[in-house]
Amino acid sequence: MIPDAMMPRLMIPGAMLTGTRLLIGACMVSFWAGILPATAAQAEGGQQLVDALDAAWVRVLKTREFRKIVSAHDLEDVIINIADCLPNPDVTPFPEHPAGKLQRVLDEERINVGVSSGGTLDEGATATRFHNMGEDILAAVFAELSTQYGVGEIDINYVTIAPPFPITSTLNSGAIDIVGQVNALGGETEDLRRRSSRRFTCTLTATRQILWLKKEGGPSWQTANDALNDPELKLCVGPLSNQLSKAYFDLPGQQVKTEYVQDLNICLARLLNGEIDAMVSPFTHERFFPARIDTTGDGKADTATAGQFRSIDTNIVAGTPLWVALD
Structure with a gap:
């Protein structure tokens, strides 16, 4: 105007x-x-990048490559495929005339992907399995993208965003092109609702949220509602269950403590020591837990975890897309 x-x-x-x-x-x-600045072209390029990523993702689904990747990481019982984008390439085309950000990615054959730092990645951290699987999924998506546009292999340059994780402002500043699978669709960052402060793609992966309790001596809950309505509930959660748990378990008196590093080791030890009532985790079976943990604080992982816990499915699912700047 x-x-x-x-x-x-x-x-x-x-x-x-x-x-x-x-x-x-x-x-x-x-x-x-x-x-005037070419804001329309920039916006077009941002939306084109979303559309191109969606088109590539749909083809990863169509070829069953997604399921191969999930299986390779032994996560068939954990990962849910939310069908907000069906594996139908005919109705999900690639943009025909790349512009703006999409064109730059194709020209440079490089994309900068923002990820958050989660500390040491080993069996004591929930993020470990999802980190490795996420990299393989992203590689498959950009392989489809490069094939479609006839460019060379697109170099995925991971940019680590340190605490306090200003991911939205980093994304919208142009310092990164997209955010990898580190932010669930329903959450917020920097006091901004993610869905309205960024562009986003189809949901790539989703997980159930499971309550883990001591098999003996824990709460008598039989359903998720029992936990949701317990006014004295104490939870320990990892980074993949953080905002969700705090939003749902928010009655007066309820406590949710998040461990961002080594969450499985810490939360399971607290659970066995009776310091908390339950742990919230995306893992559906205790075989995903460390075989042994330190419950005494002496630095020795000498307490076995097998057979110590029972679970309740909350029937709450968190899904994660890729994120593109709003422009």
């Missing part, structure tokens, strides 16, 4: 004919296109 202050300079008295009006309008568009 032309600013009011500029209107007298651009209006031509007596231009009453339709053809003249069209000519004047064309001149105005040309004038402003030369002096």
